[in-house]
Amino acid sequence: MEKTINLTxxxxxxxxxxxxxxFESYEVKNISTDSSFLEMLDILNEQLINENKEPVAFDHDxxxxxxxxxxxxxxxxxxxxxxxxxxxxxxxxxxxxxxTITIEPWRSAGFPVIKDLIVNRNAFDSIIAAGGxxxxxxxxxxxxxxxxxxxxxxxxxxxxxxxxxxxxCVAACKNGSAMLFVSAKVSQLALLPQGKVEAARRAKNMVxxxxxxxxxxxxxxxxxxxxxxxxxxxxNIARLNREYLKAKCLD
Amino acid sequence: MIKLDSKIPQGPLxxxxxxxxxxQKLVNPANKRKLDVIVVGTGLAGASAAASLGEMGFNVKNFxxxxxxxxxxxxxxxxxxxxxxxxxxxxxxxxRLFFDTIKGGDYRAREANVHRLAEVANSIIDQCVAQGxxxxxxYGGSLDNRSFGGAQVSRTFYAKGQTGQQLLLxxxxxxxxxxxxxxxxLYTRNELVEIVMVDGKARGIISRDLVTGKTERHFGHAVxxxxxxxxxxxxxxxxxxxxxxxxxxxxxxxxxxxxxxxxAQIHPTCIPVHGEFQSKLTLMSESLRNDxxxxxxxxxxxAEAIRAGKKKASDLSEDERDYYLERRYPxxxxxxxRDVASRAAKERCDxxxxxxxxxxxxxxxxxxxxxxxxxxxxxxxxGNLFQMYEKIVDDNPYKEPMMIYPAIHYTMGGVWVDYxxxxxxxxxxxxxxxxxxxxxxxRLGASALMQGLADxxxxxxYTIQNYLADxxxxxxxxxxxxxxIEAEKAVNDKLxxxxxxxxxxxxxxxxKELGLVMWDFVGMARNKAGLEGAIEKIAAIKKEFQTNVxxxxxxxxxxxxxxxxxxLEDFITMGELMAxxxxxxxxxxxxxxxxxxxxxxxxxxxxxxxxxxVAAWEYKGEDQAPELNKEELIFENVELKQRNYK
Ligand SMILES: Cc1cc2nc3c(=O)[nH]c(=O)nc-3n(C[C@H](O)[C@H](O)[C@H](O)COP(=O)(O)OP(=O)(O)OC[C@H]3O[C@@H](n4cnc5c(N)ncnc54)[C@H](O)[C@@H]3O)c2cc1C
Ligand code: SF4
Ligand code: FES
Numbered sequence: 001m002e003k004t005i006n007l008t009x010x011x012x013x014x015x016x017x018x019x020x021x022x023f024e025s026y027e028v029k030n031i032s033t034d035s036s037f038l039e040m041l042d043i044l045n046e047q048l049i050n051e052n053k054e055p056v057a058f059d060h061d062x063x064x065x066x067x068x069x070x071x072x073x074x075x076x077x078x079x080x081x082x083x084x085x086x087x088x089x090x091x092x093x094x095x096x097x098x099x100t101i102t103i104e105p106w107r108s109a110g111f112p113v114i115k116d117l118i119v120n121r122n123a124f125d126s127i128i129a130a131g132g133x134x135x136x137x138x139x140x141x142x143x144x145x146x147x148x149x150x151x152x153x154x155x156x157x158x159x160x161x162x163x164x165x166x167x168x169c170v171a172a173c174k175n176g177s178a179m180l181f182v183s184a185k186v187s188q189l190a191l192l193p194q195g196k197v198e199a200a201r202r203a204k205n206m207v208x209x210x211x212x213x214x215x216x217x218x219x220x221x222x223x224x225x226x227x228x229x230x231x232x233x234x235x236n237i238a239r240l241n242r243e244y245l246k247a248k249c250l251d
Numbered sequence: 252m253i254k255l256d257s258k259i260p261q262g263p264l265x266x267x268x269x270x271x272x273x274x275q276k277l278v279n280p281a282n283k284r285k286l287d288v289i290v291v292g293t294g295l296a297g298a299s300a301a302a303s304l305g306e307m308g309f310n311v312k313n314f315x316x317x318x319x320x321x322x323x324x325x326x327x328x329x330x331x332x333x334x335x336x337x338x339x340x341x342x343x344x345x346x347r348l349f350f351d352t353i354k355g356g357d358y359r360a361r362e363a364n365v366h367r368l369a370e371v372a373n374s375i376i377d378q379c380v381a382q383g384x385x386x387x388x389x390y391g392g393s394l395d396n397r398s399f400g401g402a403q404v405s406r407t408f409y410a411k412g413q414t415g416q417q418l419l420l421x422x423x424x425x426x427x428x429x430x431x432x433x434x435x436x437l438y439t440r441n442e443l444v445e446i447v448m449v450d451g452k453a454r455g456i457i458s459r460d461l462v463t464g465k466t467e468r469h470f471g472h473a474v475x476x477x478x479x480x481x482x483x484x485x486x487x488x489x490x491x492x493x494x495x496x497x498x499x500x501x502x503x504x505x506x507x508x509x510x511x512x513x514x515a516q517i518h519p520t521c522i523p524v525h526g527e528f529q530s531k532l533t534l535m536s537e538s539l540r541n542d543x544x545x546x547x548x549x550x551x552x553x554a555e556a557i558r559a560g561k562k563k564a565s566d567l568s569e570d571e572r573d574y575y576l577e578r579r580y581p582x583x584x585x586x587x588x589r590d591v592a593s594r595a596a597k598e599r600c601d602x603x604x605x606x607x608x609x610x611x612x613x614x615x616x617x618x619x620x621x622x623x624x625x626x627x628x629x630x631x632x633x634g635n636l637f638q639m640y641e642k643i644v645d646d647n648p649y650k651e652p653m654m655i656y657p658a659i660h661y662t663m664g665g666v667w668v669d670y671x672x673x674x675x676x677x678x679x680x681x682x683x684x685x686x687x688x689x690x691x692x693x694r695l696g697a698s699a700l701m702q703g704l705a706d707x708x709x710x711x712x713y714t715i716q717n718y719l720a721d722x723x724x725x726x727x728x729x730x731x732x733x734x735x736i737e738a739e740k741a742v743n744d745k746l747x748x749x750x751x752x753x754x755x756x757x758x759x760x761x762x763k764e765l766g767l768v769m770w771d772f773v774g775m776a777r778n779k780a781g782l783e784g785a786i787e788k789i790a791a792i793k794k795e796f797q798t799n800v801x802x803x804x805x806x807x808x809x810x811x812x813x814x815x816x817x818x819l820e821d822f823i824t825m826g827e828l829m830a831x832x833x834x835x836x837x838x839x840x841x842x843x844x845x846x847x848x849x850x851x852x853x854x855x856x857x858x859x860x861x862x863x864x865v866a867a868w869e870y871k872g873e874d875q876a877p878e879l880n881k882e883e884l885i886f887e888n889v890e891l892k893q894r895n896y897k
């Protein structure tokens with residue numbers, strides 16, 4: 001049977017990057033518990049538009065947990081009160097009738113607010129541009145099966161590669177560190193023979209870029225791993241540190 | 252009348268591409284630096300093209316509407332990518348991949364393009380491995396393959412259920428390397444809103460910075476569109492919320508023919524619609540049909556009891572179940588092509604055998620696979636898909652079968668392009684799902700990723716040189732030329748006009764209305780009366796939009812409703828075009844099913860003597876009917892047959 005609930009929403013509203021933001025409260029009624037969190041926000045926005053008001057701006061695209069666009073801080077948790085989900089995969093059955101839900105953007109020095117709940121995450125692209133790739137051009141590469149790769153390594157690389165670049169790890173971290181994100185890419189590529197060649201240099205360049213862009217230091221609190229929607233493990237940070245040390249030794 | 256010259260090279264099919272490459276014009280390195288190329292889109296097609304062109308030394312400007320190129324809709328592709336490597340030694344070859352793709356497309360694609368696609372497919376796998384894409388592997392360390400619909404060999408490479416993500420990240424990383432080298436400049440949250448024509452050639456674009464709301468003028472010696480498909484015309488589809496048809500419609504309005512708009516693919520395995528607040532539909536990858544068996548109850552009473560919540564799937568014994576795909580198509584079984592599987596599901600549900608609360612669902616059951624292989628193997632193969640299903644539906648698919656129903660997923664039609672991927676507008680190219688070239692009337696699974704990357708890595712980087720070679724002495728324009736200034740002004744005037752309507756309805760509410768008309772009359776089964784009615788209904792929706800939409804806010808700064816409104820205007824144009832094309836095509840083929848044209852067994856009935864052509868529609872002005880141009884399809888290497896998967 002379909003169940004519906006009524007909610008109060010406390011939503012961060014901020015007109016643009018330089019404006020001063022504040023919370024606003026809204027009521028939404030008869031929300032089906034089968035609807036997703038973002039569908040609930042769609043209903044709120046439809047309501048606001050019908051009242052001739054500006055809808056709440058939030059990022060989203062795929063709505064199935066893979067593009068990394070959605071990025072809400074719900075009741076004090078990045079991606080809200082469920083484990084291993086993105087905001088778009090969060091469903092209203094996780095909430096109780098009459099509850100007040102607080103919705104904020106990611107808050108971190110590395111991710112300035114653009115409008116309402118939308119932040120600027122271009123820093124992640126810059127970090128990848130600093131070295132998050134294998135330096136190979138199009139064409140002239142060996143056959144895909146020329147180099148066997150042990151299944152365990154391929155699987156482990158895949159787990160690290162499943163990072164969606166959402167930034168929840170940064171939002172969860174009291175230091176605003178991007179180490180989990182950086183380590184996921186460094187690990188994936190270091191685990192594969194194709195990426196191993198540049199592994200140390202890659203680690204050094206990506207970490208340097210991360211520091212330059214205002215992300216904090218990692219103090220191993222582990223908060224990132226808990227909130228990561230893709231279960232990226234902090235074991236990757238240890239691997240990053242090893243590669244980083246190698247690079248330092250080579251210097 | 253547009254002159255449609257497909258520019259297919261002479262010679263035997265298997266030699267055409269080689270001979271093209273041997274004879275085409277090239278641009279030397281010093282001249283490449285002098286040439287600017289605009290690439291719109293950062294999906295598989297756009298990112299691979301931008302990265303490759305950057306590596307070659309062109310100056311590339313690359314645009315996307317998301318905050319990062321990595322978030323293009325391609326990221327969501329789940330199942331895999333085809334190639335004819337024949338690693339499993341099961342009889343695959345370039346010719347077979349070509350043949351399956353032509354047949355799967357119901358003989359409505361160009362032989363030469365499809366053969367080229369099959370030829371370059373193997374290089375894609377090599378390229379991606381070299382980039383560090385973590386494809387699934389066997390214990391011996393070699394690449395693993397699975398099978399997909401419409402093929403009897405295992406030729407699909409995959410990375411868990413996240414193949415599109417991994418391929419896109421590979422292309423994105425290659426792209427970011429070029430950004431770092433300075434050959435590619437990225438413009439994120441920046442939308443193409445007009446194409447600028449100078450002396451009959453595409454010479455640039457007007458874009459809108461979605462954060463500031465300001466328009467910008469960008470020059471390019473050539474413009475490449477890789478902006479994805481138009482599935483969201485239906486509002487509900489498996490496409491990402493931001494997927495849109497606006498760039499293709501701008502091209503159409505500038506004289507690029509739009510080919511086969513009615514060919515839309517309905518994917519058989521999506522999570523059923525659950526309420527009117529629904530914002531999108533979620534795909535359950537076709538790869539699941541490798542191990543899942545599709546069925547409905549044999550008896551109507553059982554189906555009714557299930558709908559009423561009085562019985563569960565697991566209450567029915569084997570002989571109370573109708574595995575209707577295995578029954579109707581013993582040779583291909585659950586792995587028939589998508590169009591066939593979708594129609595078969597609709598047929599059962601319309602006949603009263605559907606399950607789920609609405610009766611618009613069938614089962615996809617893993618019980619026998621779990622018995623045979625164990626839960627761990629199934630988890631390793633599809634774990635993330637099962638988790639995704641459980642989070643949405645709140646039901647454990649390891650215990651109870653999944654419920655699925657068809658949904659709009661992919662569009663085979665698109666901007667008409669010749670063999671060089673150039674549209675009928677000079678200097679304007681189109682890649683990936685946005686063009687029409689390779690899939691005919693139906694796309695086989697795992698072939699879109701293949702096509703996007705083929706276009707971007709291995710086709711366009713060659714063919715665009717043949718065009719640019721004649722342009723090496725064309726100086727860069729500044730963007731202050733009158734064509735740019737006028738185009739920019741027209742864009743801003745139009746946005747102000749939309750804002751000034753100040754009606755009563757939200758953009759989404761009108762878009763949903765359009766979507767329902769599309770689904771009901773231009774969806775899985777179409778007929779003359781329905782299509783004629785749809786064209787009238789769409790005209791009424793257009794009027795409603797133009798007079799009664801309400802867009803809050805202004806053109807200054809970020810305004811998401813304004814972005815959506817501008818895109819909806821183009822979806823309305825697209826919807827009408829789809830209906831007109833479907834009305835014109837008096838046959839059934841692939842994803843286009845006209846109820847008047849079916850065999851006694853309910854299979855699609857083509858009319859090869861009348862419709863073996865590409866329908867390329869030409870824009871004739873606002874509120875004018877578009878003009879139909881035909882490109883005859885010539886088949887020299889395959890024999891046209893009724894597809895048979897029995
Ligand atoms: C859920 C799902 C699963 C799929 N699974 C598979 C699969 O397993 N195998 C397979 O082969 N295919 C699959 N497909 C199909 C395949 O993913 C797509 O066809 C393919 O990725 C399209 O790639 P593209 O590069 O053409 O466009 P897209 O990836 O859609 O990229 C479009 C780009 O254009 C940009 N853009 C659009 N409009 C504008 C504008 N006006 N201005 C600026 N930028 C713009 C966007 O920002 C984006 O960067 C799947 C599709 C879906 C929906
Ligand atoms: S590591 Fe996890 S939390 Fe951080 S960006 Fe990647 S997916 Fe998001
Ligand atoms: S919207 Fe794509 S991950 Fe949430």
